[in-house]
Amino acid sequence: MTTPDRPLDLDTILARATHERLTPGPWRLERESCDCGGDYPCGHGMYVTGVVTPTPTYFAAERCKRSGEQPRDYDFHRIDIGDFTDADWELMAHAREDVPALAAEIRRLRARVTELERPAVEAKRAEIRQSFVELSAQCEQDRDYEGAFNVQCQLREREEQWGAEDAANCPGFEKEYQGVSDAKRRLANCKHCGQPRAKHPVAAALVEA
Structure with missing residues (x-):
C-alpha cells in the first residue's frame, strides 16, 4: 500500500503488467459444477478448473507447429503451473498488493481533485x-x-x-x-x-x- 515511507511504485507495477512474456489477455476463469455426490447434490457448487486465454499453451502451440493441426478448445485452457510464464506468475502474485494500492491512489487523487474543485x-x-x-x-x-x-x-x-x-x-x-x-x-x-x-x-x- 502507499504510505509516506513507502510511495506507490508505478513503474514497477506497470512493468509487471506490460512484460513482454505475459500471456496475452483477456483471461477468463473456467468453472465447472462439482458432481462428487453422484445422483445426490454434493453442495460444493462451482469450482475453478483453469484459466482460458486467447492463445494456446506453449506445449499446445509446439504440438500444432510440429503436426500442422489447428489448436483445439482445450489447448487454450491453462491448468498447470507450466502453462503460465514467470511473468504471469509475477503479475498474479503481486496483484494482491498492487490492486489495493492502485485503488487507494485513485481514491486519493479523486479526493484531491474534489478538494481543488470545491x-x-x-x-x-x-x-x-x-x-x-x-x-x-x-x-x-x-x-x-x-x-x-x-x-x-x-x-x-x-x-x-x-x-x-x-x-x-x-x-x-x-x-x-x-x-x-x-x-x-x-x-x-x-x-x-x-x-x-x-x-x-x-x-x-x-x-x-
Whole structure:
C-alpha cells in the first residue's frame, strides 16, 4: 500500500503488467459444477478448473507447429503451473498488493481533485440556491403560495442531489455519519475528505430523516 515511507511504485507495477512474456489477455476463469455426490447434490457448487486465454499453451502451440493441426478448445485452457510464464506468475502474485494500492491512489487523487474543485462547485451551488430563494420570495409576494411551495420542493430535491454527489465523492462520510454519536457529528471536518462536516449537504438530509 502507499504510505509516506513507502510511495506507490508505478513503474514497477506497470512493468509487471506490460512484460513482454505475459500471456496475452483477456483471461477468463473456467468453472465447472462439482458432481462428487453422484445422483445426490454434493453442495460444493462451482469450482475453478483453469484459466482460458486467447492463445494456446506453449506445449499446445509446439504440438500444432510440429503436426500442422489447428489448436483445439482445450489447448487454450491453462491448468498447470507450466502453462503460465514467470511473468504471469509475477503479475498474479503481486496483484494482491498492487490492486489495493492502485485503488487507494485513485481514491486519493479523486479526493484531491474534489478538494481543488470545491470552491467553484460551492459558488455555483450558492448561485443556484439563491435563484430558488428569490423565485420563492417572488411567488410569496404574488400570493402564489402553491408556487412558492413547489419552488421550495425543487430546491430540496436539488440539495438532496448535491448530497448524493458529495456522498459519492466521499463514500465513507454517510456510513460514518449514520453510525456515530451527535458529539462526533459536531466535529469540524469529515475524516474521509477533510471537508467541513457542515458543508456536506448529505448531513442535513440525514438529520432531517
